[in-house]
Amino acid sequence: MQQSFESLIDNYLPGQSVDCVIIGYASGELKILLLQWKATKRWSLPGGFILKDEDMDKAALRILKERTTLEFPFIHQFYTFGNYRRRDISNLNKELAAMNINSPKVNEWFRQRFISTGYLAMVNLDKAKPQPDELSIKCDWMPADKLPPLIYDHNDIVAKALEYIKMRVHFLPVGMTLLPEKFTMNELRLLYETILQRSLDRANFQRKMLKLGVLIRLEKHFAGNAHKAPYLYKFDKKMYNAFQKEGIGFV
Amino acid sequence: MQQSFESLIDNYLPGQSVDCVIIGYASGELKILLLQWKATKRWSLPGGFILKDEDMDKAALRILKERTTLEFPFIHQFYTFGNYRRRDISNLNKELAAMNINSPKVNEWFRQRFISTGYLAMVNLDKAKPQPDELSIKCDWMPADKLPPLIYDHNDIVAKALEYIKMRVHFLPVGMTLLPEKFTMNELRLLYETILQRSLDRANFQRKMLKLGVLIRLEKHFAGNAHKAPYLYKFDKKMYNAFQKEGIGFV
DNA sequence: ACAAAAGTGTTATCCTTACACCCATGT
């Protein structure tokens, strides 16, 4: 690893990085994919560097694939973080030692100032298989509303990403990317409530959703409990894409 | 100049730049502040580099001040442009020659790949005094909807900025920054029509604006023509700022 | 008096909101 990363350094643009906020959804919570560092056990967003002949968007897609083994059809650049003192590198020596890295070149690389661009990706949690990289011991989903303290300004980056998804929920395919293939209207509404951080009227939400014409009603889902069985739905992908541009409006 | 920029180079972050879309408004048009280069006579956005110990936002503010001699209370970072081949540097030698620059160091500086972050600023056109810099022969306002071909991907950058202002018009103080102190309701509506690229009903716009409670009605304005004299208005800045967070809604 | 622009009024329609009601389901 030490060898390989040292030799790779020359292929990357110095001072530039990409951080990915990969959002999943499970048990009524938004989840963020995080990595845990070896020495300090602190958590961070999955990120990486940009190859000298690579578009920045492509770098984000590459990094996403490395972490989830998935291709992402949609990613969204949401903000670039360029404060002078955004990174605290006081633990750097400890981290590098834990990884058996003593190359001055690698040390210098991580000591430089980085300006980092944030990308948002959304994925059905069941499909993504987290892959810890060589720098980390763990790679896991954590609930977005109670994250641990992350390294650098990564908590700010997540906050910006959550604000972005909230602001643009009408233009993002949140239902199609975050839910499984089939879902109940209740599950869809809970997702919107989670993103928007407020409760939505059950009856009105259902009416509005159905009127859009992007949902296909399937068979009923018998959960085995003593209640009326709800219908399952799936998205009409053709319709959805047609509406996507002008915004799919729920309030 | 040659001397000074060569010596300044070491103070800047390599590969990083900032481009500013400074928007003004006059005679019913949005205007963009552009610079004209010496040799090729091509136009570009005002931009600059980031000092090694400077926050990126601060760099944008510094560059804005250099071009307009104004302090900007609000700037908005809207996108970062990171495509590998976003800059066409085939005219670089000609440009440098026209500026009597033959320093290899300066040449190399401008030949590197740059990732550039776009910032939006808005200003009352009468207040801004364009300042051409040492690299340019002209600095002028040009109508946003019929810009000449700009260098690099600067036309894309302007397009993104215009899309940004359109999307977020409810949250941006467009009226307060782009109009003079006093204005008629017609002028305010025309500004919104220009930004949103569609016509708005005169009567309904007026009602909605007044109901918000952010306008103060002043004396009538007699233009000297054979029509009913419209009222002048100014913004109630306290009220405006209070409403700003939750969005000032016009459709 | 006239034309044109500005201010205000009116109405139908739609959307939002809140809540009520009935229906289906396993125990």
Added chain:
DNA sequence: ACATGGGTGTAAGGATAACACTTTTGT
């Protein structure tokens, strides 16, 4: 039968959109 969640109904209030009407201005 019953409790509970799910589907649908309804009615008030507000927002929107389109257009009509009246007022004001200099010629």
